[in-house]
Amino acid sequence: MNLPARQRAQAIAGRRGGGHTLAVPLAPRLAAKIAERPWDAFLTDPTQLANGLGDLIDAVRPDGVPVTLPTVLAEDDAGIRRETALEATRRLRTTVRDESVLIAVLDGTTSTVLDDVTAFLDAGVDGVVLEGDTPADVARTIGNVTRFHRAMAHAMGAGASGLPGAELVPLDVPAPKTGLVLTDGEVPADSSIPTVQDWVAAVRG
Template identity: 60%
Template sequence: MALSTRGKAQAIAGGRGGQHTLAVPLAPRLAARIAERPWEAFLTDPTQLANGLGDLLDAVRPDGVAVTTPSMDVPGHREAALEATRRLRVSAGDGAVLVAVLGSGDVDAVTAFLGAGVDGVVLEGVADPAAARTIANMCRFHRVMAVAPTRVALDAPVPATGLVVTDGECPADTDVTALADWVAGVRGGA
């Protein structure tokens, strides 16, 4: 029996996902463009954020989306991202993974995103070793990925396994077809 996308995330989280690939482009700006929403409003409105990320899922068909990234960290965003995560968790079901890419080892932020239903936590910044251990333990308890993702360039996709993200955030003018090609390339053409 084939695993669902969320099942693959849980396998990766449990160290049993060596053969699984989850292609998750870091493309919130493209999601805002697809939804035709101004960036600032997109960041702080949970409806716009959930709808835009859902539109990205529909347009590109990745294995998941980043519900927050360090570039999105503006006043009011965390609350909007948490509500958008809860909504996406319901609408996407087991068909997509939701990843919180955080700029630091903020245990409270991780706790909030775990409660909202993320499937993975990526720490971009340097975390205090004690906080990093706490976060890893929390993620393990919740069967959520807390791994360093494989980063693959948008313009040079290669097959990879585990959690795979673009090598940086995709600009708003990223071509949707190029991003879909990236997803297919990371999956090995599947």
């Protein structure tokens, strides 16, 4: 019997993942499209963001969703978007329960990454994924902080950070994988729901 997504996340975090898989498409743009909300407004209103990501979960049935991405926090209104994502995470944590994991994908090269990781963990994410060349000492600290929260810490693919790499699988060439599995880029807004459903099913094997 397959464990609920959060239990699989905790097993992966504790290096007891074995054959567990978490298929998480990086699809907030598709979530905004499903919710029929303009992209900028979607990212600055916690109700819209939480509801849209919830709609994505209902439509696609992935093992989890990203509550934020580095590109989301790279704009001039990054502070507002960060607070929106944190509040949406808190709300989603109470609604998705154990059936879906919440992932924060963050730029591991910024000076604020440790503060960002801590904030998202406190808000209720099940794991963080660091993009870019995160310094090894920062990655070690993040690894310790996430373990305290029984959460996952991964790098975006293989890197020198010392963190395990998330598996990156193209949307158009899905294949069975184990561990934390992400699309190898953001899912375009014009992607069809069946395409993303097929990716999730193929990754799970």
